[in-house]
Amino acid sequence: MSTPIVVAIDGPAGSGKSSVSKAAARKLGFAYLDTGAAYRAVAWHVLNEAVDPSDEAAVIESLEDFGYVISTNPDEYFVRVNEEDITEAIREPRITDVVSKVAKIPVVRQYLSDLFRHIMATTDKPGIIAEGRDITTVVAPDAPARILLTASEEARMARRSAELPQQSQDQTASALRARDAADSRVSDFMTAADGVVTVDSTDFSYEQTIDAVVEVIRSRTS
Numbered sequence: 001m002s003t004p005i006v007v008a009i010d011g012p013a014g015s016g017k018s019s020v021s022k023a024a025a026r027k028l029g030f031a032y033l034d035t036g037a038a039y040r041a042v043a044w045h046v047l048n049e050a051v052d053p054s055d056e057a058a059v060i061e062s063l064e065d066f067g068y069v070i071s072t073n074p075d076e077y078f079v080r081v082n083e084e085d086i087t088e089a090i091r092e093p094r095i096t097d098v099v100s101k102v103a104k105i106p107v108v109r110q111y112l113s114d115l116f117r118h119i120m121a122t123t124d125k126p127g128i129i130a131e132g133r134d135i136t137t138v139v140a141p142d143a144p145a146r147i148l149l150t151a152s153e154e155a156r157m158a159r160r161s162a163e164l165p166q167q168s169q170d171q172t173a174s175a176l177r178a179r180d181a182a183d184s185r186v187s188d189f190m191t192a193a194d195g196v197v198t199v200d201s202t203d204f205s206y207e208q209t210i211d212a213v214v215e216v217i218r219s220r221t222s
C-alpha cells in the first residue's frame with residue numbers, strides 16, 4: 001500500500017482544529033487524529049490512579065499501564081484507556097485544568113509523538129489529518145500540507161463558551177487564557193513556521209473554515 005498523505009494542523013484552543021479537521025477528513029475520505037485527546041487521556045489516567053499531575057516521575061511511571069486507543073474514523077470517534085471509554089470524561093473541566101501540566105513533561109511528549117507517528121504511518125486511509133499544537137513543527141514537519149488555524153481570542157472564547165454552558169463565560173475565558181499561556185511555553189502555535197499556511201477563521205462561518213482548509217489541503221497535495 002502507498003504511504004498515506006499527512007496533513008498537519010495546529011492552533012490555539014477554540015480555533016476550530018478538532019471540528020474542522022474532522023469535517024475536512026470526512027470530505028476527503030481521510031482518517032482524523034486528535035492528538036490533544038492523548039494528552040487529555042494521560043491527565044485522566046493520572047487522576048484515575050490518584051497520581052499528582054505535577055509529580056513528573058510519577059506521571060512518567062503511569063505511562064507503563066497507559067493502554068491508549070483512539071479511533072481515527074471521523075464518523076465514529078472514541079477514546080479509551082485500559083478498555084474504559086473516556087471520550088466524554090476527557091472534556092471535563094477537571095481534566096482541562098491539569099492537562100498542560102502533563103503536556104509539558106518531555107518524556108510524555110516524546111512517548112505520545114512516537115505513538116502519533118505510528119498511527120499516521122499505519123492508517124488504512126489514503127491520508128490522515130492530525131491536529132494539535134506541535135504537529136506542523138515537531139510531529140510531522142515534513143507533511144506536504146501544514147496549516148495553522150487561528151481565530152481572534154474573542155472568537156475562540158465565544159465558541160468555547162457555547163460548548164460549555166455549565167461554566168460562566170468568565171470562567172471559560174480565564175481557563176482558556178491560562179491554558180494557552182501554559183501551552184505556548186512548550187510549543188509555538190501562534191505563529192506559522194516556514195511553509196505553514198495560516199487560515200484565520202475569525203470572520204468565517206464554520207462551513208467557510210472547512211472549505212478554506214480543504215482548499216489548502218487540495219492545493220498542497222494534488
Ligand SMILES: Nc1ncnc2c1ncn2[C@@H]1O[C@H](COP(=O)(O)OP(=O)(O)O)[C@@H](O)[C@H]1O
Pocket residue numbers: 011012013014015016017018019020159160163201202203204205206207209
Ligand atoms: N468559523 C468557525 N471555524 C471553526 N469553528 C467554529 C467556527 N464557528 C464556530 N465554530 C465552532 O467553534 C468550536 C471550535 O471548537 P474545536 O473544534 O473543539 O476547536 P479546537 O479543537 O481548536 O479547540 C466548534 O464547536 C465549532 O463548531
Ligand SMILES: Nc1ccn([C@@H]2O[C@H](COP(=O)(O)OP(=O)(O)O)[C@@H](O)[C@H]2O)c(=O)n1
Pocket residue numbers: 012013014015018035036037039040099100103131132133134135179183186
Ligand atoms: N499536539 C498537542 C496537542 C495537545 N497538547 C496539549 O493537550 C491539551 C488539550 O488539547 P486539545 O487539542 O484537546 O485542546 P482544545 O484546543 O481542543 O481545547 C492542550 O491544552 C495541550 O496542553 C499538546 O501539548 N500538544
